[in-house]
Amino acid sequence: MAACCDHDKNCESKHDHSDLLNKVKYELPTDDFLIELADLYKIFSDSTRIKIMFALFEEEMCVCAIAELLGMNQSAISHQLKTLKDANLVANRRDGKTIYYHLSDDHVRSIIGQGFEHLLEDHEALKQTRTEG
Amino acid sequence: MAACCDHDKNCESKHDHSDLLNKVKYELPTDDFLIELADLYKIFSDSTRIKIMFALFEEEMCVCAIAELLGMNQSAISHQLKTLKDANLVANRRDGKTIYYHLSDDHVRSIIGQGFEHLLEDHEALKQTRTEG
DNA sequence: GTATCATATGAACAAGGATTCATATGAAGG
């Protein structure tokens, strides 16, 4: 009988993976950490937020400038900036009535950089197969 | 009058950002690329998929082993594996009735690695403020 | 062929989230 399965109806396989499962289970980070990691990527998973972060690569911008740049209304941008700020990815400063946002650290750059490279290489690979075919 | 606004009701600001906007707009990648980038991170933004990828860090696994590991049913895992495969993040091989999945390249490792580090440093910072307080 | 196991897939449902609208806050100028 499979080693780990009769206590859970989700585990219905007839295979016996006990050895593999025990090993992998041991190496796996905690659920909490993995959920936190997914939540971090969730922030990068919206194109509006990506655009905002890219814009802030250059220099700090106020809310209405970002809204104008992206052609979206101020409220939408404000909501997304809150999301980014809650995740410590952007910070802001007030100057009179205006509030300027900027990237809060270099993690944004390095995280986006990795995705960027992945896409570039995918596009390269695609081009390759096209010229080969 | 602000330089770029009367053509678009979303651009209602009284500020004049023309210089800044022109500069940033010029530096910004295309919409298509930014959307593609967001879509890539979207794949990392689900904890089930993250867990699958982490499991495959160790070695290849068949569908039912992953399901057993995560305590989820086979269908859910299969759907997510399809998502990962469509994004070229995992690949598979058949051996009889069983299909084994593995990471398809090292981008998964490097992308997850960046997020990993970000979280670790955040946790460090948190610990710091706690001991200071 | 039929039965069984491993996986894939389509439809349906539920939960989450991005945007918009309306409104609130908060600062500066008069």
Add this chain to the structure above:
DNA sequence: CCTTCATATGAATCCTTGTTCATATGATAC
């Protein structure tokens, strides 16, 4: 104070998406 501008926020809506259930495919063994 009152007005205006810049931003924030809450509620409502619509769209996306993860999971489940039921079923299909595809391979092996008999």
